[in-house]
Structure formats: structure tokens, C-alpha cells
Amino acid sequence: MIKLENINKTYFGAQPLHVLKGINLEVGEGELVSIMGASGSGKSTLLNILGILDNYDEGDYYLAGKLVKNLSENQAAEFRNKLIGFIFQSFNLIPFKTALENVALPLFYQGVNRKKRNTMAMEYLERFGLKEWADHYPNELSGGQKQRVSIARALVTSPKIILADEPTGALDSKTSAEVMQILRDVNATGITMVIVTHERGIANLTRKIVYLKDGVIESISENDPNKMDFTKEIK
Amino acid sequence: MFDIDSITEIWQTIARNKTRSILTAFGVFWGIFILVILLACGNGFDNGLRSNIEGFSTNSTFMIPSFTTEPYKGYQKGRDWSLNMSDIEAIKRKVKGVDMISPISSIYSYNGDNNVFYGTKGSNFSMKGVMPNYNEIDRGKIVYGRFINETDIAESRKVCVLGKKVYEDLIGADKNPLGMMIKANGIYYQVIGVIQAYNDHVNISGATSETVILPLTTMQLAYHTGDMFDFFMFTTARGYKTKDVQEDVKALLRERHDIAPTDEGAIMMFDFEEMFNMFEYLFLGIKILIWIVGIGTLLSGVVGVSNIMLVTIKERTREIGVRRAIGAKPALIIRQVMAESLLLTVLAGIVGLVIGVAIMAVVAGVVGNTPSEEVMFLNPQIGFGAAVAASVIIVLSGLLAGVLPAIRAIQIKAIDAIREE
Known part of the structure; x- marks a missing residue:
């Protein structure tokens, strides 16, 4: 599903910063992968490149069999819209839109008509137990509810992969556990998922953990999350 | 461009900051209002003075x-x-x-x-x-x-x-x-x-x-x-x-x-012709002055709209970034910003046009009823042509006001949305 070949990325500022130094990584369909690393290790940059939010200088990135390189803004927008679902640490819901409208927004950009996209959005809200909250604005929802809305938004377009950037970073441990359970359930339906985190407890809930250090992959470890009692692992 | 969805989108962003939107729109409202009042008064003096020479061969x-x-x-x-x-x-x-x-x-x-x-x-x-x-x-x-x-x-x-x-x-x-x-x-x-x-x-x-x-x-x-x-x-x-x-x-x-x-x-x-020509030049001068003052007032309103929208765009960096991340194309963002500016300007402009015309209609009614011994001021209303011109100016100024904010908006990348501050 994801194939990275010798990805290099340098930020050219006053002091050129070589952030990614030849990343090679493959993620198969339906895998649940976490990327770990200290701050400055390049994990956010890697996620940005995976999410086609940022470009890279060298190498090749194949997403669902397509080479993602030097895309125009329009092509990138279309790729993101159709193939990728984003989950952010700070949820990034649009504050003046209701939960339902937030979930329906990606479909609006696909040109789905109003009635159909509201029906679809409602289905996803219902799936995450938010039916009665459909007409509430983000500031009327709890952190866990907000993250569930954003998961619904990520899923509503039936993407090939879900990219989650510290999805539990702003949540307490109990809610984190709930959100992780939801993400694992989503993954169980066959959607590839990449989670960036710096919390070991979260990473331990994934099948494959990629350790990133100073712009290179230090190691990749296989993991059996079913052996873990994750509620204890999350501090 | 103006289907129900787009209008909802635009309306939501405008209505989110009611006070600011109203104050912003007031600049455009005032510009158009003043333009209409000035044009109507100009026409009133023109008509009044012309009625004084009616029936006299101007050559x-x-x-x-x-x-x-x-x-x-x-x-x-x-x-x-x-x-x-x-x-x-x-x-x-x-x-x-x-x-x-x-x-x-x-x-x-x-x-x-x-x-x-x-x-x-x-x-x-x-x-x-x-x-x-x-x-x-x-x-x-x-x-x-x-x-x-x-x-x-x-x-x-x-x-x-x-x-x-x-x-x-x-x-x-x-x-x-x-x-x-x-x-x-x-x-x-x-x-x-x-x-x-x-x-x-x-x-x-x-x-x-x-x-x-x-x-x-x-x-x-x-x-x-x-x-x-x-x-x-x-x-x-x-x-x-x-x-x-x-x-x-x-x-x-x-x-x-x-x-x-x-x-x-x-x-x-x-030489009556010379005298009447002087009148004509005077009227022409007044008309040009009116348009300059009116357009100037309107322009400051447009700058106001543009300025406020630039600030708004800055504040909405994250929102626009999120929209980009979940699939909004640049053209759509431009369209949205331009449409916001256009809607704000057109609404304010039309209100200014209507109120201006209404006030001058009342004034015209009062002036029309006074005995016409010394008529200096007659039927101070704007013609259909001037109204159409004002409407076109409103739309153009709306688009003009939207250009800079729209350029600013598409410079926002999706990556800005997830960059934690």
C-alpha cells in the first residue's frame, strides 16, 4: 500500500536542515503501523510526506500503486481527498460547523450532493455513537467526542489509508484507550493505518513499530498487540 | 457558483463574526450611499437650473x-x-x-x-x-x-x-x-x-x-x-x-x-450660447467631482473590506489548512474568499443603493411640493443608467476587495493546519 524508496528531505533555511536521510519503508494493505521517535527525529516530516502535505527532494513514494511525486496542488488535493484520511492531535474540526457538517465536508469537496453526504455523514456518526451530537458544534463536545468526530471525518470518504498524528496526544488515558480501540476496530475492517506517536503505550498497540532517529530508520519491530493489556500500558 | 451549499459555506463564515462583518460592510454601504446622495443632489441642481432656462433657445x-x-x-x-x-x-x-x-x-x-x-x-x-x-x-x-x-x-x-x-x-x-x-x-x-x-x-x-x-x-x-x-x-x-x-x-x-x-x-x-455653455461646463465639473468623491469614499470602503478580510484569512489559517488537507482545491478556496467578499460588498452596496434612493425619493417628494418660484433644486434622483453603473461598481469593488485576501488564502498550505503552535 505504501512504498518509500530512499526518501530525502532537506529544509533550506538559514541553516540547511537534512531531516530525512534516505527512508526506505513498506507498509502492506491492512497493516497497523506506528512511527516512534524523539522530537526532531523527522517523524512529523515523514507523516507530512506520507500525507502529501509536503514534498520530498529525492526518492520515490508509491501510494496504492501510484507514484506520488511533483504533484500539482490540484492533484495533491484530489489524492488526499480520495486516498487519505487524516486524524490530528488537536482534532482540527472547523469550529463554526456542526459535527455533521464537519464529517460531511470531505464529501462536499468530492462534489457529493447535500442529501447523500448528510446521510453518509450521519451513518459514520452513528457508528461512533455520536448520533445525538450531530447538530452540536465542536466546542460543545468533549475531547473524546471531538476525536471520534474527526475519525468519522477521516473515514467518510472510504480512504485507502488513515494517517494519525499523535491521535491521543490531547486526551486523558481513559479516552486514549477508547480512541485506540476505535482505531484498531477501523484497522480491523481492512484499512491501512499509520500512527505517529511518542508514547510507547500507544505504539505497543500496533503490529509494527518503526523507530526513527536523526532522519533514518533505526529499527523496525514486529509486535503482537493482543498480548498487551493496553489499558495498563498507557500511562 | 452560487448553489445552496456555497452560500451556506459563505454565510457561515460571514455570520460567524457578525459585528466585524457589519462594520466592514458599513464602509461599502457608506460609499455607495454617499455616491447615490451626491449623484442625486447633482441631478437635482442640474434639473433645477435647467428648468430655469427651459423654453429659451440656448443658441x-x-x-x-x-x-x-x-x-x-x-x-x-x-x-x-x-x-x-x-x-x-x-x-x-x-x-x-x-x-x-x-x-x-x-x-x-x-x-x-x-x-x-x-x-x-x-x-x-x-x-x-x-x-x-x-x-x-x-x-x-x-x-x-x-x-x-x-x-x-x-x-x-x-x-x-x-x-x-x-x-x-x-x-x-x-x-x-x-x-x-x-x-x-x-x-x-x-x-x-x-x-x-x-x-x-x-x-x-x-x-x-x-x-x-x-x-x-x-x-x-x-x-x-x-x-x-x-x-x-x-x-x-x-x-x-x-x-x-x-x-x-x-x-x-x-x-x-x-x-x-x-x-x-x-x-x-x-451671447446666450456662451452663457449656457458655461452652465454645461459647470455641470460637467460638478459631475466629475461627484464621481471622484463618491468613488473615493467607496474605495476606502473597499480597502476596509480587503483589510479586514486579510486579517480574517490570517486568523483562519488553520481552518483553511484543514480544508486543504481534506481535499479542497486551490480554485475552491479562491472562489470561497472571493464569494465572501462579493457577498459582503454586494449586500452592503445594495442596502446603500436602496436607502440612498429611498431618502432621495422622499426629498424629491418634499421639493416637488414646494412652490416653484425660485427653483434651484428639482427632482433629485439618480437615473437608471447611474443606478446600473453603481451596481456594476459594487460588484467590481467586491471582486477587487477579494483579490488580495484570496491570494493570501491560497498561500496557506495544508501543512500549516497540522503544525502545532
Whole structure:
């Protein structure tokens, strides 16, 4: 599903910063992968490149069999819209839109008509137990509810992969556990998922953990999350 | 572009910050409002002043003999001279470019004694002897009967046309004056018509409404002036320059009356065309000034909208970034920002247009009801063309206001959304 070949990325500022130094990584369909690393290790940059939010200088990135390189803004927008679902640490819901409208927004950009996209959005809200909250604005929802809305938004377009950037970073441990359970359930339906985190407890809930250090992959470890009692692992 | 979804999107962002949106829109509202008020007032003055010259031929020239200022052919300077009917014939025959020419004599009523009587009722009015074509140069509306005609002239009939005020004061507005006898300066004349001037502000030898008009030949007989008269008016024919025609007429008169060709003082002249042209330039100047001030005011409103929207875009960096991340294309973002600016501007502009027009309609109603003695201000409303122009300007300014914010908005990358601050 994801194939990275010798990805290099340098930020050219006053002091050129070589952030990614030849990343090679493959993620198969339906895998649940976490990327770990200290701050400055390049994990956010890697996620940005995976999410086609940022470009890279060298190498090749194949997403669902397509080479993602030097895309125009329009092509990138279309790729993101159709193939990728984003989950952010700070949820990034649009504050003046209701939960339902937030979930329906990606479909609006696909040109789905109003009635159909509201029906679809409602289905996803219902799936995450938010039916009665459909007409509430983000500031009327709890952190866990907000993250569930954003998961619904990520899923509503039936993407090939879900990219989650510290999805539990702003949540307490109990809610984190709930959100992780939801993400694992989503993954169980066959959607590839990449989670960036710096919390070991979260990473331990994934099948494959990629350790990133100073712009290179230090190691990749296989993991059996079913052996873990994750509620204890999350501090 | 304006389906229900887009409008909802736009409306949500505008309504999110009601106070700010209203204050922003106020700039545009005010600009259009002021533009409409100014244009309407400009039109009001224009209409008012034009109504004062209505009915008067704007290409007419008026000449009166005066004392000569140079000695010539053995004559001393300071000689008095008079016009006579053969001058008119000569001008008609020899000068090209004279359309209509009309000799006039007048008797002023300065001393204030009653000189015109109907029965025992008397009052003080001026008298004027004219030719039939006078009513084509200084036009008036015939209220009763007819104007002086060629037969009146040929037979020197003792008939008169009364100004409307003369008729109302002496005979009374409720009576048919035709056939009645009026005594003016001791001679009886039969009333053949009543004339009402289109305006009483531009006229020759007294307001038409307050004048008793006689056939010129009758007046010449009654006052023993032979074939002489006091002054004449002529209009310039199409395709000729008034200045050239005036010079030709003057040259001919100087030759016929032994006046030095260089004597500018011997013929007094009023050039109405020049005067009216001055009016036209004045109006044009006022119009240009109004548009400059109006557009300037509007422009500051547009800058306001643009400025506030730039701030708004800055504040919405994250939101726009999220939209980009979940699939909004750049064109869509531009469209949204432009549409926001357009909607804000158009709504404010239309409100300004409507309120401006409504206020001026009320003003027009009030002004229209006041008696029109000294009309300076008439029907202060903007025309359909100006309204269309204002609407086009509103739309253009909306688009203009949106350009910078839209450029700023597409510079926001999706990556900005997930960058934690």
C-alpha cells in the first residue's frame, strides 16, 4: 500500500536542515503501523510526506500503486481527498460547523450532493455513537467526542489509508484507550493505518513499530498487540 | 457558483463574526450611499437650473444698439443710432447661418403707475412688441387662444397676448379672456391669447408672465417709431458657429449704419450660447467631482473590506489548512474568499443603493411640493443608467476587495493546519 524508496528531505533555511536521510519503508494493505521517535527525529516530516502535505527532494513514494511525486496542488488535493484520511492531535474540526457538517465536508469537496453526504455523514456518526451530537458544534463536545468526530471525518470518504498524528496526544488515558480501540476496530475492517506517536503505550498497540532517529530508520519491530493489556500500558 | 451549499459555506463564515462583518460592510454601504446622495443632489441642481432656462433657445444671440465709441465717416463718437426693419431684411438676405431673427420693441414700466386696465381694474406691467417667430426663440405655453400671427403684423391689428399674471390679476383666472378689451397706455387692444412662460428667469425685457405682448407693427404705429425697433434676437442655424455668425451680423450693421468697423462698443451683445455653455461646463465639473468623491469614499470602503478580510484569512489559517488537507482545491478556496467578499460588498452596496434612493425619493417628494418660484433644486434622483453603473461598481469593488485576501488564502498550505503552535 505504501512504498518509500530512499526518501530525502532537506529544509533550506538559514541553516540547511537534512531531516530525512534516505527512508526506505513498506507498509502492506491492512497493516497497523506506528512511527516512534524523539522530537526532531523527522517523524512529523515523514507523516507530512506520507500525507502529501509536503514534498520530498529525492526518492520515490508509491501510494496504492501510484507514484506520488511533483504533484500539482490540484492533484495533491484530489489524492488526499480520495486516498487519505487524516486524524490530528488537536482534532482540527472547523469550529463554526456542526459535527455533521464537519464529517460531511470531505464529501462536499468530492462534489457529493447535500442529501447523500448528510446521510453518509450521519451513518459514520452513528457508528461512533455520536448520533445525538450531530447538530452540536465542536466546542460543545468533549475531547473524546471531538476525536471520534474527526475519525468519522477521516473515514467518510472510504480512504485507502488513515494517517494519525499523535491521535491521543490531547486526551486523558481513559479516552486514549477508547480512541485506540476505535482505531484498531477501523484497522480491523481492512484499512491501512499509520500512527505517529511518542508514547510507547500507544505504539505497543500496533503490529509494527518503526523507530526513527536523526532522519533514518533505526529499527523496525514486529509486535503482537493482543498480548498487551493496553489499558495498563498507557500511562 | 452560487448553489445552496456555497452560500451556506459563505454565510457561515460571514455570520460567524457578525459585528466585524457589519462594520466592514458599513464602509461599502457608506460609499455607495454617499455616491447615490451626491449623484442625486447633482441631478437635482442640474434639473433645477435647467428648468430655469427651459423654453429659451440656448443658441440665441441678442443685440442692442448703443452709442458709438469711435468717430467715423465724419460722425462724432457718442452718436446714437437705431435699428430698422430693413436691417432685418438685410441680415436675412446677406448673413449665412442665421436661423431665426426676431426684432423686438419694449416699453418698460419702471415708474410703477398703473398703465394697463381691464375695465376699472388697473395694474403696472411692461409691454413688448414682437414678431410671430418670437415665440420660437423665447418659448411660452399658450394657455388661451393664439400667439401674434403674420396677419396681425401685416394689418397692425390692435390685438394683444397677455402674460399669465396680467390675465389673472386683471381679468381673473376663472374667466375666458378671449375677445375682451384691455387698455394699455391709453389704447384699447383686444385679447387674442394668454401665454405662460416655461420659465421666468431667462427672458428679454421683463418676465413674459408680466408683459402685454403686441404685434411689433402695432406698437410702431402706436408709439410713432416708424419702422424702427429696440433690439433683435437671432438663433444660429445648424452647422454654423455662433461666433462667426455674430461677427458677420455686426459687420453688416456697422456698414449699414456708418459705424467704424473696429467699434466694439456701438453694438451691445448678449451671447446666450456662451452663457449656457458655461452652465454645461459647470455641470460637467460638478459631475466629475461627484464621481471622484463618491468613488473615493467607496474605495476606502473597499480597502476596509480587503483589510479586514486579510486579517480574517490570517486568523483562519488553520481552518483553511484543514480544508486543504481534506481535499479542497486551490480554485475552491479562491472562489470561497472571493464569494465572501462579493457577498459582503454586494449586500452592503445594495442596502446603500436602496436607502440612498429611498431618502432621495422622499426629498424629491418634499421639493416637488414646494412652490416653484425660485427653483434651484428639482427632482433629485439618480437615473437608471447611474443606478446600473453603481451596481456594476459594487460588484467590481467586491471582486477587487477579494483579490488580495484570496491570494493570501491560497498561500496557506495544508501543512500549516497540522503544525502545532
